[in-house]
Amino acid sequence: MHSEFGADDPDIAMMLRLQRKLEELERRLNKREAEISQLKRRLNEREEQLQMLQREVETLENQCLTLVEESKRQIKQLQLLLSLTAGINSSLELRSVLSNILSAAEEITGAEASSILLVSDTGELVFEVVTGESGGVLKRVSLRLGEGIAGYVAETGKPIIVDDVTKDKRHKRGVDEVTGFKTRNLLAVPLRLNDKVIGVIEVVNKRGEESFDEADLKDLMLLAELSAIAIDKARKHEALQELFISSIRALAAALDARDPYTHGHSERVTQFTLAIAEELGMDEESKKRLELSALLHDIGKVGVEDAVLKKPGKLTEEEYELMKTHPEKGYHILRLVRQLEPHLPGVRYHHEHFDGSGYPLGLKGDEIPLDARIIAVADVFDALTSNRPYRDAYKPEDAIKMMHSEVGKHFDPKVFDAFMRAYEKGKIKPHGS
Numbered sequence: 458m459h460s461e462f463g464a465d466d467p468d469i470a471m472m473l474r475l476q477r478k479l480e481e482l483e484r485r486l487n488k489r490e491a492e493i494s495q496l497k498r499r500l501n502e503r504e505e506q507l508q509m510l511q512r513e514v515e516t517l518e519n520q521c522l523t524l525v526e527e528s529k530r531q532i533k534q535l536q537l538l539l540s541l542t543a544g545i546n547s548s549l550e551l552r553s554v555l556s557n558i559l560s561a562a563e564e565i566t567g568a569e570a571s572s573i574l575l576v577s578d579t580g581e582l583v584f585e586v587v588t589g590e591s592g593g594v595l596k597r598v599s600l601r602l603g604e605g606i607a608g609y610v611a612e613t614g615k616p617i618i619v620d621d622v623t624k625d626k627r628h629k630r631g632v633d634e635v636t637g638f639k640t641r642n643l644l645a646v647p648l649r650l651n652d653k654v655i656g657v658i659e660v661v662n663k664r665g666e667e668s669f670d671e672a673d674l675k676d677l678m679l680l681a682e683l684s685a686i687a688i689d690k691a692r693k694h695e696a697l698q699e700l701f702i703s704s705i706r707a708l709a710a711a712l713d714a715r716d717p718y719t720h721g722h723s724e725r726v727t728q729f730t731l732a733i734a735e736e737l738g739m740d741e742e743s744k745k746r747l748e749l750s751a752l753l754h755d756i757g758k759v760g761v762e763d764a765v766l767k768k769p770g771k772l773t774e775e776e777y778e779l780m781k782t783h784p785e786k787g788y789h790i791l792r793l794v795r796q797l798e799p800h801l802p803g804v805r806y807h808h809e810h811f812d813g814s815g816y817p818l819g820l821k822g823d824e825i826p827l828d829a830r831i832i833a834v835a836d837v838f839d840a841l842t843s844n845r846p847y848r849d850a851y852k853p854e855d856a857i858k859m860m861h862s863e864v865g866k867h868f869d870p871k872v873f874d875a876f877m878r879a880y881e882k883g884k885i886k887p888h889g890s
């Protein structure tokens with residue numbers, strides 16, 4: 458049999474099969490290759506994704522670290538601020554509030570010196586408290602709004618960092634010339650109260666070579682916010698205190714006015730008392746306490762009837778005993794006002810005598826509170842140099858002679874000496890002089 462294609466030839470048939478096999482293999486190979494390159498592509502994509510994720514993780518990690526660092530720093534600053542503002546708020550006296558603010562400002566910003574300027578009634582910026590070498594001198598300087606760096610901050614309400622004041626045209630060079638203090642760099646922030654600029658805090662010369670930075674600015678702004686509230690509180694307290702004192706003055710004057718002979722007595726006794734306290738070197742707090750005590754010393758006379766108080770002659774024994782209840786009456790009236798407690802001793806014991814012969818308790822020497830020993834001298838000098846319904850005024854020299862014989866008996870010798878020094882300096886101005 459004959460075959461056209463020779464298909465029956467076993468060799469050819471083998472070849473064909475091999476060829477098909479090869480083709481088949483090639484197809485499968487191609488397919489594998491395609492699969493492999495696809496896998497490779499996917500692998501690459503995965504790798505890229507992985508790298509991206511890794512970068513993201515790194516960024517997140519960094520952010521976390523920064524956040525932790527930042528919050529650690531913030532917590533530290535907050536703690537510092539809190540302890541400092543506790544100090545600021547521990548006093549209500551404006552001057553010490555301002556000093557406390559400045560110590561805090563220097564501590565948190567690492568400054569060499571600092572100052573607080575407050576806007577005055579006339580709209581000027583006045584240096585209120587200044588630390589560092591320029592201290593005393595700067596307190597006499599004031600700036601117009603817009604003048605100097607502080608004036609710029611007050612006018613715009615914007616904080617400012619100046620790295621080199623010699624290059625800042627706003628800097629008022631005259632200030633450094635007056636003080637001799639060399640300002641290198643400064644940070645100034647406004648003191649704002651209810652959207653109104655009431656002043657400026659300036660910190661000067663960062664310790665170390667670099668200048669103040671944004672973190673210092675943020676911290677000082679926060680301190681300024683708390684400070685403005687503390688300043689406001691202190692100002693209100695002082696206004697209230699003044700109102701309180703003037704109410705007491707009015708009350709004492711009204712009491713003196715009941716008796717034409719004692720007109721102005723409380724006010725003069727107060728002046729003499731303060732002059733003696735000054736000679737004795739007493740501190741501001743004691744002088745403030747003495748001022749009100751002296752104004753109030755005879756307040757108990759409101760409880761003594763007119764017939765006795767205004768009697769135009771010597772008192773009977775009985776009337777005098779009634780009169781002698783006035784320190785105790787005053788004490789019981791004032792005792793009801795908690796704020797007046799520090800003034801009670803001066804009122805209650807101003808008629809005690811140094812030798813124990815006075816009233817109401819007959820206290821002796823140091824048992825008598827010093828405030829009362831001082832008021833006693835001031836009181837008698839004014840009584841003797843004023844007209845009374847039962848006698849005319851003594852001349853100051855005669856009054857002093859009379860009092861001299863009472864030293865160690867009625868009066869504490871130390872207090873009387875202080876009174877005499879004040880008198881000789883012209884600080885005691887008797888009634889009618």
Ligand code: C2E
Nearest residue numbers: 765766767768769770771772780808836837840841846847
């Ligand atoms: P006052 O008139 O303000 O006198 C205060 C104190 O100054 C007196 O306290 C007394 O220590 C002294 N003093 C005043 N005037 C004289 C004086 O002429 N001679 C001397 N040696 N000391 C004088 P005192 O004695 O405890 O009296 C308390 C208050 O009693 C007096 O305050 C006054 O309001 C009243 N008073 C005392 N004596 C008389 C009196 O004879 N007649 C009248 N109407 N009131 C008298």
Ligand code: SIN
Nearest residue numbers: 605606607628629632
């Ligand atoms: C200014 O604010 O320009 C003067 C105050 C200072 O130098 O501290």
Ligand code: SIN
Nearest residue numbers: 771772840845847848
């Ligand atoms: C006295 O203590 O000497 C009496 C007061 C007076 O005479 O006014």
Ligand code: FE
Nearest residue numbers: 754755807808
């Ligand atoms: Fe009295």
